[in-house]
Amino acid sequence: MVTPTLPAPTATRDGLAPRQSSQFADTWRALRRDPSGRAGMALLVFFLLLACLGPAASPQNPLTQDIAARLQPPSRAHWLGTDELGRDVTSRIAHGAHLSLGVGVISVLLAMVVGGMVGLVSGTQRGLVDRVLMRVMDTMMAFPTTLLAIAVVSLRGPGLMNTLLAIGVIRVPIFARLTRSTALSIRVIEYVAAAHAMGARAPRIMLRHILPNSISPLIVQATLGVGSAIVEAAGLGFLGLGQQPPYPEWGEMLGSSYVYLIRAPWAMFAPGVAIILAVLAFNLFGDALRDAIDPRIRRHA
Amino acid sequence: MLKFALWRLVELVPVLVGVSILVFFFIHLIPGDPAVVMAGDIATPKDIAAIRTRLGLDQPLDVQYLKYMAHLFHGDLGQSIQTNSPIAAELGDRLPASLELALTAMGIAVVVGLAAGVVSAMRPGSAVDTASMVGALVGVSMPIYVLGLIAIWFFAVQLKWLPPGGRLGTDTVLVKVTGLFVLDSIVAGNWRGLGDAVAHLAIPACALSTVPMAIIARITRSSLLDVMAQDFIRTAYGKGLAGRAVVVRHALKNAMLPVVTVLGMQFGVILSGAVLTETIFAWPGIGRWVYEAIQTRDYPVVQGMTLFIGLVFIATNFLVDILYAWLDPRIQYQ
Numbered sequence: 001m002v003t004p005t006l007p008a009p010t011a012t013r014d015g016l017a018p019r020q021s022s023q024f025a026d027t028w029r030a031l032r033r034d035p036s037g038r039a040g041m042a043l044l045v046f047f048l049l050l051a052c053l054g055p056a057a058s059p060q061n062p063l064t065q066d067i068a069a070r071l072q073p074p075s076r077a078h079w080l081g082t083d084e085l086g087r088d089v090t091s092r093i094a095h096g097a098h099l100s101l102g103v104g105v106i107s108v109l110l111a112m113v114v115g116g117m118v119g120l121v122s123g124t125q126r127g128l129v130d131r132v133l134m135r136v137m138d139t140m141m142a143f144p145t146t147l148l149a150i151a152v153v154s155l156r157g158p159g160l161m162n163t164l165l166a167i168g169v170i171r172v173p174i175f176a177r178l179t180r181s182t183a184l185s186i187r188v189i190e191y192v193a194a195a196h197a198m199g200a201r202a203p204r205i206m207l208r209h210i211l212p213n214s215i216s217p218l219i220v221q222a223t224l225g226v227g228s229a230i231v232e233a234a235g236l237g238f239l240g241l242g243q244q245p246p247y248p249e250w251g252e253m254l255g256s257s258y259v260y261l262i263r264a265p266w267a268m269f270a271p272g273v274a275i276i277l278a279v280l281a282f283n284l285f286g287d288a289l290r291d292a293i294d295p296r297i298r299r300h301a
Numbered sequence: 302m303l304k305f306a307l308w309r310l311v312e313l314v315p316v317l318v319g320v321s322i323l324v325f326f327f328i329h330l331i332p333g334d335p336a337v338v339m340a341g342d343i344a345t346p347k348d349i350a351a352i353r354t355r356l357g358l359d360q361p362l363d364v365q366y367l368k369y370m371a372h373l374f375h376g377d378l379g380q381s382i383q384t385n386s387p388i389a390a391e392l393g394d395r396l397p398a399s400l401e402l403a404l405t406a407m408g409i410a411v412v413v414g415l416a417a418g419v420v421s422a423m424r425p426g427s428a429v430d431t432a433s434m435v436g437a438l439v440g441v442s443m444p445i446y447v448l449g450l451i452a453i454w455f456f457a458v459q460l461k462w463l464p465p466g467g468r469l470g471t472d473t474v475l476v477k478v479t480g481l482f483v484l485d486s487i488v489a490g491n492w493r494g495l496g497d498a499v500a501h502l503a504i505p506a507c508a509l510s511t512v513p514m515a516i517i518a519r520i521t522r523s524s525l526l527d528v529m530a531q532d533f534i535r536t537a538y539g540k541g542l543a544g545r546a547v548v549v550r551h552a553l554k555n556a557m558l559p560v561v562t563v564l565g566m567q568f569g570v571i572l573s574g575a576v577l578t579e580t581i582f583a584w585p586g587i588g589r590w591v592y593e594a595i596q597t598r599d600y601p602v603v604q605g606m607t608l609f610i611g612l613v614f615i616a617t618n619f620l621v622d623i624l625y626a627w628l629d630p631r632i633q634y635q
Contacts, residue, residue: 135315139319139323142614142618143611150576150595151603155600235444235446238577239577240596251446258450261453275444276447279443280439
């Protein structure tokens with residue numbers, strides 16, 4: 001007979017339930033397995049570095065004009081050629097990154113915070129407040145977004161700040177409706193009733209109980225929304241309504257160089273490709289994030 | 302069905318009032334004085350006051366709004382500051398150009414997008430599926446102003462196959478009937494004119510179709526995959542129907558619901574994106590008009606067209622709702 005020995009301390013976990021992995025870790029694992037998630041993350045890291053380090057790392061001053069060397073094809077001195085004022089296109093792309101990407105990200109964050117608050121209040125308070133807020137959101141949604149942004153910016157006057165505001169404001173209803181619908185489904189679950197019974201007030205219920213549970217669809221929606229926000233911001237820049245010259249913003253660069261389409265297509269291609277890749281990065285990552293967070297959709301996508 | 306349609310129509314009233322107020326108060330909600338913006342940098346206070354009087358901005362707000370609405374109900378969208386001509390009349394001239402472009406693009410998007418979506422859903426995970434879904438993802442990520450310019454550079458500048466912009470060559474004569482040049486030239490039997498109109502339409506319509514096409518392909522695929530997993534499809538297979546019959550007669554109609562919704566929304570998106578598209582392709586429609594109006598600070602034109610495109614957008618979504626209820630009668634009773 002062998003006397004049973006105490007199991008070694010390291011082995012104790014074996015007998016227990018496996019360690020609960022956090023939602024964050026699960027999502028991260030699913031993202032890394034998904035090829036489009038990997039591609040999206042790689043591109044995002046690249047653009048993040050470009051936005052942060054671009055101005056410091058760019059070879060030349062993006063504003064220095066050299067009329068003698070205008071519309072030069074790509075060369076060793078100017079990797080992506082020069083534009084209509086002889087400015088180095090590479091440096092302008094690098095300097096423009098934080099403007100073009102920043103407007104997209106910040107405007108969506110703005111929409112997410114404002115829309116999230118509207119949706120939370122609407123979904124938990126119900127009644128008259130809900131009806132009024134939702135009618136306002138319906139009216140805003142009745143407009144096609146691009147047009148509304150153009151109208152707002154053309155009235156407020158061109159500029160990056162107005163672009164950011166316009167693009168943020170037109171996105172508020174999307175986030176408001178999303179948060180409201182999750183709030184509506186969560187407020188009927190027992191633990192919210194329990195919190196009510198314990199005397200918790202509305203703001204506490206909203207922030208402690210409902211918000212944390214509606215945050216993941218909001219994050220997915222935001223990630224997917226950044227791509228289209230970048231497209232719209234650059235579109236306004238293209239029309240001359242966004243960032244004003246001489247400061248480089250990709251849309252503005254495209255708008256001022258496309259008239260030289262025949263002589264110097266590279267001046268137009270560089271910002272164009274930069275916009276496409278940046279939008280692709282957010283769309284790839286957003287798609288993968290949605291699939292990772294919501295496994296039900298994963299089957300189909 | 303009629304009751305449902307009427308009820309949806311009644312529900313539209315607050316949205317329509319909201320839209321009219323929103324467009325009207327664009328001037329007033331926004332910080333800064335539109336008269337100052339419109340007058341430009343070198344205007345004297347007298348110029349600004351004159352603009353204010355001309356736009357009626359010196360009257361009380363409620364009076365301004367009621368006047369605006371009264372004009373609106375008479376089909377009067379106001380006057381262009383630049384040309385002093387009625388906006389509604391010029392809208393009538395320019396709308397066919399925008400419609401022709403939007404409808405052609407939508408047609409291409411529906412045919413190719415549906416086909417790609419169905420083929421992908423039939424063989425999920427296959428090379429065709431992967432290729433069309435990667436294509437769709439790249440498609441939604443392509444802003445029209447980038448894709449359009451690349452297409453002009455390639456097809457018009459490099460290959461010289463197609464004209465870079467405009468609706469007709471300078472030497473083409475067409476009798477205007479509907480204003481849709483493709484239709485007009487067919488009616489007149491003007492084959493040279495038809496060729497010219499189609500050649501001018503090709504790049505803008507194809508470029509404009511990519512985003513809706515990509516979205517339609519993705520929605521069709523996922524919706525069809527959902528439907529194909531349901532019991533009634535297994536029953537259809539079980540009673541011995543061939544694969545094609547099951548897909549076409551049983552699955553596709555049921556899978557069309559989300560696709561129809563997306564169609565309606567995309568049509569509005571195409572119209573509102575007309576400002577960019579028509580600017581790039583020198584297309585003489587309402588979008589280019591808005592662009593020109595922005596450049597010249599022709600404020601009433603921007604306001605009128607925002608309202609008009611907003612109304613078209615609302616009308617499209619209304620029609621989609623009705624179509625939706627027709628496709629799926631259960632919706633009426635919810």
